[in-house]
Amino acid sequence: MLLSSSCRYALRASIYLAQQPEGKFVATKEMCASLGISFHYLIKIMQKLNKHNLIQSERGTKGGIRLARAANSIFIKDIIETIEGESFFTKCVLGFPNCGAPDECALHKEWVAVKGNLIVFFSETSLAYFSDNDRMNDMNQEFVSALLNK
Amino acid sequence: MLLSSSCRYALRASIYLAQQPEGKFVATKEMCASLGISFHYLIKIMQKLNKHNLIQSERGTKGGIRLARAANSIFIKDIIETIEGESFFTKCVLGFPNCGAPDECALHKEWVAVKGNLIVFFSETSLAYFSDNDRMNDMNQEFVSALLNK
DNA sequence: GTATTATAAGACATAATAGTCTTATATCTT
């Protein structure tokens, strides 16, 4: 799969946060229940996003997590790089450690072109895109019931 | 990383085979030495390709492996699907099991467009593309020395 | 037939990822 499950969880959670009232702290437990993701696992993932200043958290009864800034200034690419690592978008598709200069792998040129589309999509799509429609919510309904068949 | 290391090995080996004289059986050991990949590991991967009729193998002193048919009729996509699984190109980018119909995930529409480029590239690029240039060989030189720093 | 050389198959070991659980700490409520 293109993205690790940690990364997919991070994306789903971030999109969920973008759909909440701006600035509101959401309890992670609530969010997990709604997304069907294990609480203890997701909270660890969110801590990574926290350290990279993509989300903020607060303890205590009124605590929770929220986006660190406006949804339109957080991009899918930010989330992915935080979880998958900086080199996610630059690695050689065949895994050669020194691919690029002076030598490049057999797929290099063609792969760079395709990867361009990937990068454009991920770096131009912000979380704000998801805060004004309900597609994610529909899908979550679907997902929770699908989980039972797993 | 986009492709698992098993899959990258499979691709590199297939490209290597495409660069050999057509129909000639190549000893896997030789190939592994040349590519810097563990023999026992790669042979297991090649067995998968064998079962999917992408390569042929023969035992004995004159044995080895070779492409099962002309390099221009074996596509990168064939290799990837064999190793990563059929659903590699159809899975939801956020991991929702039922994404598509009737509901789709928040990234679905946009992801399908990007994925289109990926699929076109992988399904139009055959192994024959690599049998008439020496870029792969250059890279292999580079790689073997790079392995030592690993 | 016997030795040699190659792949086939599967057991085994290691590392990375995914997921769970427990304890600590900060914040709010009363």
Place this chain on the structure above:
DNA sequence: AAGATATAAGACTATTATGTCTTATAATAC
């Protein structure tokens, strides 16, 4: 101040991916 509630941090377990090793089997050479 004390209890409740939420995240923080890290130990622990499970699963999967990766890699190694041993034994079996087939084909060739002699």
